[in-house]
Amino acid sequence: MSGTSGTIDPSEQRADCGSCFALCCVVPAFARSADFAVDKGAGQACPNLGGDFRCGIHTRLRDEGFKGCTVYDCFGAGQKVSQVTFLGRDWRQDPGSARRMFAVFPVMRDLQELLRYLAEALARPAAAAVHGELRAAFAETERLTLGDADTLPGLDVDAIRGGVNPLLLRASELVRAAVTGRKRDHRGADLIGARLKGAGLRGANLRGALLIGADLRGADLRTADVIGADFRDADLRGADLTGALFLVQSQLDAARGDRTTVLPDTMRRPAHW
Template sequence: MPHEPLPLVQDRPDLKADCASCFGLCCVALPFARSSDFAVNKAAGTPCKNLQGDFRCGIHTRLRDSGFSGCTVFDCFGAGQKVSQVTFGGHSWREVPGSARQMFDVFPVMRRLHELLWYVTEALSLPAARPVHGELRRAQDDIEARTRLDAEQLAEIDVDALRGEVNVLLVRTGELVRAEVPGRKKNHRGADLIGARLKGADLRGANLRGAYLIAADLSGADLRRADVIGADFRDADLRGADLTDSIFLTQAQLNAAKGDATTKLPASLGRPGHWQG
């Protein structure tokens, strides 16, 4: 009996940020501190000085040059438009001032729910994970239903507990996919690989969950079928690396790294505009 078509992340526009349908929530709800990522300090609930009246960023095309590279790395996984258009029915915090605090409190919760949906949707697209597809579908339906709760109910969700339950399935998914890679696979789960020299390394099927790869040299490395969920790729050199079917790789991770035209990426993700070549 043939299986029904599996969902693909690239076929889920609701899991990708649509800033035109959002009320600039990431520019208001979230705090940031002056650093190499942000040019100024900003408290949570305070609009960024670059946010315009139409909820668009006034320096969007020159964020990195203006000292706001942190903004180019952030990804809400579509939570911004969900809160703006679904939870609050298209009424902005400027139109209904009394809703501002509630909207800003709900946004981080929705963002985490949408991130989980991203991972579950990817897991469901992986043939090797068929043994857990049934459980993944139930998890997907449960999370989807939660994203459509009202603001008060959303604020009460224990996302940490939910993530713990879903993570069991994601870990199993990673194990099933990595098992298809022959030979002994490297286990660098949670490892400190900051600045590591991994140029040309064979990391096929490696466990890199939560690994610190900040400024690591991964140029020319083979990361096919490596589990990279939660790995920190800030300033990592991915030039010429092969991430064709790395699992649980997100756009935010790529945006934080360095790469070029020779970096091989999954079909669901785009090449960051700041990459050279």
């Protein structure tokens, strides 16, 4: 958000890998599984990471057993930590900064994710009644992201999220109120493997729902609130996600779909569909 016009630049919540020191390839730990071909400890560089901070198998991640990498989104935290918090000093040239940088990254990612959701809520005209509060929450969250490397790791992200979530929920309710008819409430529901082919889920509350492997072929998900919903291996072929609230690219990347899946204009059709 600029200090003069108050406008929000959406690119600030999108990953720019070229401006990051490959923090997502180093900071998180992962275990050998269907998502990762090897074990890697937290703070340990992935064996596929090159000296130029680029992934050596980026175009073959799924084929090489690193599907988990293809569904990760830092929401712009990587470049912010690398270029703003640490002013372009990378952890290889300045090893003394590594521990602090790695501690900042997960906190920054959580804050950037909140900014992503707040920015979307502010872009929804139907949520105008709470735009003032949303704008204040955005400005405060953005201010926190500009803290120094000693301050950021000590932030209580759960408390920050707890203060923002009611605003996001209120914005969601205002937007979904325009949908006529019965709206299903599946908030936090266990819908793993559920048979929802052709389901009428327009304006539904799917916040935090577990939709792993669910059959959502041809489902109507228009204006559904899908914040935090787990779409891993969900079948979205022919589904309509027009106007879906708080949908992020990583949710689509984790799902299955095809050319008949209707996506919001802001979303990219995953290459593996």
